[in-house]
Amino acid sequence: MHNADPFLFQLFFIFVWAKLFGEIFERLRLPAVLGEILAGIVVGPYGANLVHLDDPIYAIAEIGAIFLLFTIGLETNPKDLISVGVTSLYVALAGIAVPFLLGFGYMILRHDSPHEAIFVAAAMVATSVGVTARVLGDMHVLQILPARIILGAAVFDDILGLILLSVVVGLVSTTGTAWAQLTVTTIEAIGFALVMMFYAPRVVRRMEPGLERMSTQDAPLIIAIAICLGLSYAAVKIGMAAIIGAFFAGLAFAEYSPRWNLRPRAFAINEFLAPFFFFSMGARLNLMVFDRKLIISAVIISVLAFLSKLMGCGLPVLRSGWKTALKVGVGMTPRGEVGLIVALVGLQMNIISQPAYALVVFMTAATTLIAPPIMRLVFREDSPPQPAFVERRRSAM
Amino acid sequence: MHNADPFLFQLFFIFVWAKLFGEIFERLRLPAVLGEILAGIVVGPYGANLVHLDDPIYAIAEIGAIFLLFTIGLETNPKDLISVGVTSLYVALAGIAVPFLLGFGYMILRHDSPHEAIFVAAAMVATSVGVTARVLGDMHVLQILPARIILGAAVFDDILGLILLSVVVGLVSTTGTAWAQLTVTTIEAIGFALVMMFYAPRVVRRMEPGLERMSTQDAPLIIAIAICLGLSYAAVKIGMAAIIGAFFAGLAFAEYSPRWNLRPRAFAINEFLAPFFFFSMGARLNLMVFDRKLIISAVIISVLAFLSKLMGCGLPVLRSGWKTALKVGVGMTPRGEVGLIVALVGLQMNIISQPAYALVVFMTAATTLIAPPIMRLVFREDSPPQPAFVERRRSAM
Numbered sequence: 010m011h012n013a014d015p016f017l018f019q020l021f022f023i024f025v026w027a028k029l030f031g032e033i034f035e036r037l038r039l040p041a042v043l044g045e046i047l048a049g050i051v052v053g054p055y056g057a058n059l060v061h062l063d064d065p066i067y068a069i070a071e072i073g074a075i076f077l078l079f080t081i082g083l084e085t086n087p088k089d090l091i092s093v094g095v096t097s098l099y100v101a102l103a104g105i106a107v108p109f110l111l112g113f114g115y116m117i118l119r120h121d122s123p124h125e126a127i128f129v130a131a132a133m134v135a136t137s138v139g140v141t142a143r144v145l146g147d148m149h150v151l152q153i154l155p156a157r158i159i160l161g162a163a164v165f166d167d168i169l170g171l172i173l174l175s176v177v178v179g180l181v182s183t184t185g186t187a188w189a190q191l192t193v194t195t196i197e198a199i200g201f202a203l204v205m206m207f208y209a210p211r212v213v214r215r216m217e218p219g220l221e222r223m224s225t226q227d228a229p230l231i232i233a234i235a236i237c238l239g240l241s242y243a244a245v246k247i248g249m250a251a252i253i254g255a256f257f258a259g260l261a262f263a264e265y266s267p268r269w270n271l272r273p274r275a276f277a278i279n280e281f282l283a284p285f286f287f288f289s290m291g292a293r294l295n296l297m298v299f300d301r302k303l304i305i306s307a308v309i310i311s312v313l314a315f316l317s318k319l320m321g322c323g324l325p326v327l328r329s330g331w332k333t334a335l336k337v338g339v340g341m342t343p344r345g346e347v348g349l350i351v352a353l354v355g356l357q358m359n360i361i362s363q364p365a366y367a368l369v370v371f372m373t374a375a376t377t378l379i380a381p382p383i384m385r386l387v388f389r390e391d392s393p394p395q396p397a398f399v400e401r402r403r404s405a406m
Numbered sequence: 407m408h409n410a411d412p413f414l415f416q417l418f419f420i421f422v423w424a425k426l427f428g429e430i431f432e433r434l435r436l437p438a439v440l441g442e443i444l445a446g447i448v449v450g451p452y453g454a455n456l457v458h459l460d461d462p463i464y465a466i467a468e469i470g471a472i473f474l475l476f477t478i479g480l481e482t483n484p485k486d487l488i489s490v491g492v493t494s495l496y497v498a499l500a501g502i503a504v505p506f507l508l509g510f511g512y513m514i515l516r517h518d519s520p521h522e523a524i525f526v527a528a529a530m531v532a533t534s535v536g537v538t539a540r541v542l543g544d545m546h547v548l549q550i551l552p553a554r555i556i557l558g559a560a561v562f563d564d565i566l567g568l569i570l571l572s573v574v575v576g577l578v579s580t581t582g583t584a585w586a587q588l589t590v591t592t593i594e595a596i597g598f599a600l601v602m603m604f605y606a607p608r609v610v611r612r613m614e615p616g617l618e619r620m621s622t623q624d625a626p627l628i629i630a631i632a633i634c635l636g637l638s639y640a641a642v643k644i645g646m647a648a649i650i651g652a653f654f655a656g657l658a659f660a661e662y663s664p665r666w667n668l669r670p671r672a673f674a675i676n677e678f679l680a681p682f683f684f685f686s687m688g689a690r691l692n693l694m695v696f697d698r699k700l701i702i703s704a705v706i707i708s709v710l711a712f713l714s715k716l717m718g719c720g721l722p723v724l725r726s727g728w729k730t731a732l733k734v735g736v737g738m739t740p741r742g743e744v745g746l747i748v749a750l751v752g753l754q755m756n757i758i759s760q761p762a763y764a765l766v767v768f769m770t771a772a773t774t775l776i777a778p779p780i781m782r783l784v785f786r787e788d789s790p791p792q793p794a795f796v797e798r799r800r801s802a803m
């Protein structure tokens with residue numbers, strides 16, 4: 010332990026800076042994770058270069074991403090879908106297809122390689138509902154129809170977004186007959202998702218009596234972590250990203266999460282590990298790549314990301330009136346963790362370049378910053394008159 | 407993430423094996439951590455060699471040790487000492503001096519180097535009260551006088567044991583005028599301990615309103631983790647072991663732990679990380695070093711460890727009758743995490759050899775296994791008649 014100086018320093022330094030920036034962002038009513046990423050940009054190797062990131066830190070960042078997706082899975086209760094299921098599914102599907110096609114088209118127009126175009130496009134599809142839920146919660150409108158459609162669609166959106174990532178990873182990892190391979194990977198990914206959504210929760214239910222009889226302290230938490238790590242490893246083995254296994258592990262335990270009190274404890278692990286992930290995301294971003302041309306591209310990508318979600322998600326609910334369509338569309342625009350992770354996977358696989366990575370980070374930040382004020386505007390009519398005291402809801406993003 | 411195969415595999419594999427062995431040990435009513443260490447011995451590089459441990463795993467094991475000591479600190483409420491303070495202090499002091507002197511003497515007789523002798527002796531001093539608390543809890547005798555003396559003494563014991571470790575680390579890191587340096591280190595260590603015990607909780611108390619006003623989710627947990635990491639780093643900087651900083655960080659927050667609900671969440675982090683620490687402890691142990699001579703030494707060290715605590719801790723309470731002295735003495739015999747960590751620090755600093763490391767692991771396992779049956783015997787007269795249903799208490803060790 011005595012020779013662990015640099016590692017302990019990195020651990021302490023990164024945690025403090027990430028949380029400090031997070032706190033500042035929270036006070037500005039901006040998402041904390043954007044602050045944590047900014048911390049990485051500012052004090053990381055490409056910024057003030059106050060800290061060097063060694064392999065162990067990247068390893069911890071990777072576990073951070075795994076637990077992040079695990080907790081997102083834990084919160085994704087498929088039961089939320091029952092009342093608005095079909096509508097939400099259409100919203101999610103169109104909200105994935107439109108941004109993907111627009112993003113892919115624009116990247117090809119920019120003369121990027123098809124692989125790079127696919128990755129950036131895939132990073133544009135996943136809505137991060139944390140910001141939306143927080144704004145709607147602040148306005149006390151979580152119970153109105155558009156809000157319920159959004160929350161339901163976000164569930165499908167996460168699942169479909171991760172299936173898309175599997176397909177994309179499978180597609181670019183392969184050589185030769187791409188279409189045959191694409192079909193196989195798609196079937197694998199959808200099969201995995203279906204098994205985890207419908208079969209795995211039943212397995213967990215059957216495990217329940219045995220689990221509660223186990224001698225190990227906190228057996229359900231231990232088993233959930235073990236399954237999360239196992240599925241992450243299995244996902245990589247069959248050619249998907251680790252986080253997909255972690256997400257579906259969370260999903261399998263979502264139903265029993267309240268009973269076994271998994272959520273606050275998985276969150277505690279997450280609170281410790283996730284800042285390393287977001288910080289390292291920022292630390293990988295070289296701001297110097299933003300020349301005039303790239304800034305224009307970044308703005309265009311961000312506008313496309315915003316409009317494509319607005320249209321894609323608004324369209325399926327247009328017959329409920331344009332106001333509902335507008336609300337659903339705007340509520341689905343913020344991007345977040347999943348898109349960032351897609352970009353990071355691409356960067357680590359050497360498929361996307363630093364500029365493309367920068368585009369995704371910029372787009373994520375832009376949509377996340379722009380959405381809340383617009384949401385407050387379009388949902389204002391639904392918000393009940395507020396007492397002077399406004400309860401602050403806190404969410405991961 | 408795609409290239410993270412070996413790391414993810416190690417993560418999953420180690421976690422599962424450690425917890426599996428832990429569960430088997432729990433079912434045999436043995437301490438789970440011994441099972442986790444055994445897992446490392448059995449499937450680790452010196453055993454079946456099913457898993458290779460890379461640097462990131464050791465880094466995680468190190469964070470595991472830090473969080474382990476942090477949670478031990480969180481549980482060490484100085485207020486437990488009030489009723490039996492002075493008696494417990496004497497018990498702890500004599501219970502440290504006698505094992506240290508006997509252990510040091512025996513190692514010197516074995517012709518080990520003084521530095522090695524000091525480390526092994528230091529590893530013999532720290533009582534692990536987890537096993538004792540569990541046995542006494544099972545027997546419903548936690549409220550009788552000897553039990554309260556034991557629990558109080560264990561608090562002093564942890565603190566004094568860690569001060570001793572600081573002094574030992576300081577002593578062997580230095581060259582030249584050892585006695586002057588020893589004095590400085592001792593004063594430093596005691597000063598650090600006193601500041602953390604008496605001043606730090608007041609700082610935490612003063613931070614309280616600010617903390618609860620912070621925008622960051624779970625601000626108290628985040629601040630506690632940040633301080634834990636910071637003090638761990640600071641401890642290394644001034645020449646102590648990282649875990650000492652972590653322990654005192656826990657101690658500073660012990661008073662507010664229930665209010666801020668820190669314990670279950672720090673425990674969750676610990677449940678994830680600690681198995682990597684114990685597994686890697688086992689994985690470092692080469693059973694091949696146990697030749698006939700070393701086995702004899704290990705048995706002698708274990709007997710010395712048992713008898714020295716029995717006498718050292720029994721003596722100060724002898725005037726309360728020999729039965730009380732016997733109960734207190736036996737209850738203080740199990741060694742645990744702190745001793746193991748002392749040995750590990752020595753191994754990492756290349757001060758103790760594989761055989762000396764093996765001695766400490768053997769001694770820890772032996773005292774932990776022998777103490778419970780003897781405790782059941784000597785405390786039997788105090789145990790109220792049991793209903794058929796015996797509530798099982800679970801503890802970290």
